[in-house]
Amino acid sequence: MLSESSSFLKGVMLGSAFCALITTLGRVGTGHGSGRHHEHHHLQAPNRDEVGKIAEDERVELSERFRVYCIILVKPQDVSLWAAVKETWTKHCDKAEFFSSENVKVFESINMDTDDVWLMMRKAYKHAFDKYSDRYNWFFLARPTTFAVIENLKYFLLRKDPSQPFYLGHTAKSGELEYVNVEGGIVLSIESMKRLNSLLNAPEKCPEQGGMIWKVSEDKQLAVCLKYAGVLAENAEDADGKDVFNTKSVGLSIKEAMTNHPNQVAGGCCSDVAVTFNGLTPNQMHVMMYGVYRLRAFGHVFSDALVFLPPNGSVND
Template structure:
């Protein structure tokens, strides 16, 4: 009798664990549900039939909340264009303004629309997002309403990194503090732990994160550095930029570079084939980017499918963070 009870209990335990195991690999998208995912070993990446299927899988594997800074006068123009193009591919999309619009998903954070208030506006946005969504997503992207973001390439770049590591990515500018800061116009993306540190430690300490009239992106970078968040290197394997802080024509190597960018940026080349963001996008260009990136197909042009990079283990992650920190020290010296 006791043997039967023991066997029944063991069977239930095994059954529950097996169910949890199967649910872990279950895909939510019905189109994707019949595609097998093979995990070769711990840390290995899923092997799928096509890049399109990998991109679909990444939507739920690497979850990104997008915060877009905007103004009331842009609600019916840029907000609608972001919402109708790249914003549709965020896991959650929130617009930050001084006037609420529930239809468009615009949040009023209670900060008057002045350029000197952009940093305070961003602080309020980050406080709101952390309070309401801080544990629901893996990464938190900030962009302007004249930025176009290729979300698939962003997730591809972020996939190897643990969102519980304290780091953030973007186009890094030089400044008076060692690791610099990420361009707000090109957009920057911070991990869940970076957002947590910012809210729990930085915003509650006037030395770590003072309230002032400095530029939004520089000041957020200063606050992040002071709570141990590492500025990651978002360039591709050949050192080419993925986050572009200027209009594409000003970033291309063939275009004259008589602008302010070389004086601020760390050494890099443009532009990565896996580019993530473009800044100073004009209203009509949102639809152009959408058409050329997602609809136009060139007959006969074959590209070799890419596999996802391997997830970084704890030791590998620590080594990479130390490497980036050492780069900052070398640049300072």
């Protein structure tokens, strides 16, 4: 009984310490360039006029340069969502892999042998870096309830340098800690992946907090690790300042816009170059694929300056 009480108290103390760490991290300098002013809290996509001025040969080079590796974290209870994601938007990733909490025979996945999402996320990032750091320059992580338009992600990243420490999506705050909300998806540049990988074996800076009494969400724990590495959360917006990573579904976003902006429902809802929506059912995933990739207005000529072609084998667009 005494040993059980001792273990409980240790758990309480460790949990309190980590919560305190998250609260105070916003006040301390980062590991790379401590004391440097954080200059770009809001990152914006290029506008169409800017893209239209790019020379033709540079457009071709840009459209071929971007290589996005997609990480989807799943659990056995997500099987129907898993199937929908596999059949829809992930075919537009340059490579997509599913990381599961346990072995599921129905689908091909990488077994993480844990149902703790933070530990799954850590292992997935390490696997991705160890195996693909020389092949991909952007790494996108999502839940199986998320729908992503990968071409819009590449458009957003058009003028971003993957050799710089970018960590972006839809930002939120917890005390002094600013983090990217996993509900909208998380994007890391290859430089951010390098820095994160260097900390995964440093528990004093990037602790494995699986099984703590007070659970801290995986996106906040990631932010703690990245902040130590000098990588800060950036909110991704279009040229008009609208979020492009959405933590809600299209339907809910439109419903809110009808209430809050009844005279400009479409304009008040979502960005024209939105990257993600979250909270979708399997059927809604397929409806999104129809709206984004299949529905066309015949006779209308699209004048996009850039074309991001999906990888070979993507037959659903």
